[in-house]
Amino acid sequence: MMLTRERLLNWAMIAALLIVPLAAWSLDEPFIITLATKAAILALAGVGLNIALGLGGMISLGHAAFFGIGGYAMGILAAHAQNYEPLFAWPFLFEGSNQMPLIWLVAVVFSALAALVIGALSLRTSGVYFIMITLAFGQMLYYFAISWSAYGGEDGLSIWVRNEFPGLNTLDPIQFFAIAYVILCLALVFAARLARSPFGLALAAARQNEDRVEAVGLTPFTLRLIAFVISGAITGLAGALFADLNRFVSPTMLSWHTSGEIMIFVILGGVGRLYGPVAGAALYIMLEHLLGGISDYWQIFLGLLLLLIVLFARGGLIGALAGREKAHG
Amino acid sequence: MADLVLQTNKLNKSFGALKASSDVSLDLLTGEIHALIGPNGAGKSTLIKQIAGNIAPDSGTVELLGRDVTRLDTVARARMGLGRTFQISALAMEYTVLQNAVLGALGGQGRPFRFFRNVMKDPGLLEPARDALERVGLVDDAGRRTADLSHGQRRQLEVAVALTLQPKLFLMDEPMAGLGAAGSKELTGFLDGLRQQAPILLVEHDMDAVFALADRISVLVYGQIIATGTADEIRANAEVRRAYLGEEDAA
Ligand SMILES: Nc1ncnc2c1ncn2[C@@H]1O[C@H](COP(=O)(O)OP(=O)(O)OP(=O)(O)O)[C@@H](O)[C@H]1O
Ligand SMILES: [Mg+2]
Numbered sequence: 001m002m003l004t005r006e007r008l009l010n011w012a013m014i015a016a017l018l019i020v021p022l023a024a025w026s027l028d029e030p031f032i033i034t035l036a037t038k039a040a041i042l043a044l045a046g047v048g049l050n051i052a053l054g055l056g057g058m059i060s061l062g063h064a065a066f067f068g069i070g071g072y073a074m075g076i077l078a079a080h081a082q083n084y085e086p087l088f089a090w091p092f093l094f095e096g097s098n099q100m101p102l103i104w105l106v107a108v109v110f111s112a113l114a115a116l117v118i119g120a121l122s123l124r125t126s127g128v129y130f131i132m133i134t135l136a137f138g139q140m141l142y143y144f145a146i147s148w149s150a151y152g153g154e155d156g157l158s159i160w161v162r163n164e165f166p167g168l169n170t171l172d173p174i175q176f177f178a179i180a181y182v183i184l185c186l187a188l189v190f191a192a193r194l195a196r197s198p199f200g201l202a203l204a205a206a207r208q209n210e211d212r213v214e215a216v217g218l219t220p221f222t223l224r225l226i227a228f229v230i231s232g233a234i235t236g237l238a239g240a241l242f243a244d245l246n247r248f249v250s251p252t253m254l255s256w257h258t259s260g261e262i263m264i265f266v267i268l269g270g271v272g273r274l275y276g277p278v279a280g281a282a283l284y285i286m287l288e289h290l291l292g293g294i295s296d297y298w299q300i301f302l303g304l305l306l307l308l309i310v311l312f313a314r315g316g317l318i319g320a321l322a323g324r325e326k327a328h329g
Numbered sequence: 330m331a332d333l334v335l336q337t338n339k340l341n342k343s344f345g346a347l348k349a350s351s352d353v354s355l356d357l358l359t360g361e362i363h364a365l366i367g368p369n370g371a372g373k374s375t376l377i378k379q380i381a382g383n384i385a386p387d388s389g390t391v392e393l394l395g396r397d398v399t400r401l402d403t404v405a406r407a408r409m410g411l412g413r414t415f416q417i418s419a420l421a422m423e424y425t426v427l428q429n430a431v432l433g434a435l436g437g438q439g440r441p442f443r444f445f446r447n448v449m450k451d452p453g454l455l456e457p458a459r460d461a462l463e464r465v466g467l468v469d470d471a472g473r474r475t476a477d478l479s480h481g482q483r484r485q486l487e488v489a490v491a492l493t494l495q496p497k498l499f500l501m502d503e504p505m506a507g508l509g510a511a512g513s514k515e516l517t518g519f520l521d522g523l524r525q526q527a528p529i530l531l532v533e534h535d536m537d538a539v540f541a542l543a544d545r546i547s548v549l550v551y552g553q554i555i556a557t558g559t560a561d562e563i564r565a566n567a568e569v570r571r572a573y574l575g576e577e578d579a580a
Contacts, residue, residue: 193445193447194445196447196449197443197444197445197446197448198441198443198444198446198448198451198454199441200444200448201431201432201441201448201449202432202436204421204424205421205424205432208421209419209420209421211383211415212419212420212429212432213436214404215415215490216407216432216433216436216437216490216493216494217404217407217436217439218404218435218436218441223441226442
């Protein structure tokens, strides 16, 4: 393994994301731990999007759909469990669940299915049309959630206690952080391996030159669809965790504004850079926390920063600090 | 008689009022190099694209290895064994030279749905990729970014990627362009031997290469094949001289 500058930077970032909440824990500052947890979860959502956007070149403005589906998977399962109302009685009685592993599984399966349907329809187009169709699907789900009164409609769904994970006390902020952090690390390892796999090579080639990929007998559509499903599933898992962090899910998680935020994490950190979403989400949370305290209009500064990065540092934060990406191999 | 590998039957293709292919029928036999020549804009690339499956003909059929493939897409035709190089290099520019060749090998083996192993450490892909780069003389550049290659080197890489597919026939659209005299000569020697492996339909403006290599030559002018024959027959053909070779002399 070569010790490149980017790799050092990645390690430093992932270490900082661990050290900051640990320090906050020893100083008894639970709010900081919650901020770090939020950063880890949003980074996870970004890792998902980055597989579609960075690796596959699919500019999806609809990832809020998967994030929100993950959120609602948690909300619906937990709401039934806390109210002792069966979710369904056939083919077996199911009363919802407050167990995170099951909630995650449901979140992943449903967001993957949604990605399969949305991807199969929108990947027949490209460019601006693809952006608009993914946006439209996201908004469709958003309006559906608003009108879905059984699960809170516009007001969303609140959960009284955070869901459980076997052997841990999830109400303890540092333990819940640990869960989010470990999942983020696993997702990063997965994304790194995917990028270097035969599939990743073909997928990123389809982004660079579709004709070439077809000429060697591979179908860009299939490659992209699979990547889109993987991407949606990871973002959906992040949605379930995010809803659990807030003990609340609402249609806002499905809105195009959320899609834009997830994309901002990726762009801030560096499109296609493996740890880009980690840098981007952490920076976003820091800015929100620091500047948000100074002015309600902190997003103007965020906008300015985004503009500077898009104009002057195409590789985002990681690109600016670690230089041009090295072609691997 | 040698086997028929490729056959087009009365292909027609128009772009608006422009007739780019007009009843084009040609074939490619085992072991041969069949050169397709003609002035700029004659419709050579348009014909290649119809054979490869990028554009559909208005009428007529394409038969590959005895099978009508007119309705099959590019991917299906590539899988049947059609190896192709593009007139305008179509490569993954961010990749290294070796990665492009590995991509070809991956496509040739047709199993891209592996998500965990490191593709650049897979000997089953690296060996054919390196071998192909070796054969076109690019192996020393294996680690370079494709975007940093010269025009001619990109043409060589196009040929190398086609080789990794182990195709049953080659379609090559101006592989010599930008190679320079020495490079052209080298590639000419290489293609000469390659026809034993798989026949080549060769579009080329470099007449020295064409006359040195081609078993048969077809001349395309304004979308129509005006003559097909051996190098000597084409040289002697009055219509060809008037329509094409004469133009070259004048130019
Ligand atoms: N997609 C298209 N739409 C409209 N016209 C086209 C299209 N593709 C090609 N043409 C036209 O068809 C004619 C044939 O083009 P083609 O590229 O096949 O020529 P060629 O013989 O390959 O020329 P060259 O030697 O310059 O490569 C040209 O006049 C070209 O402008
Ligand atoms: Mg051409």
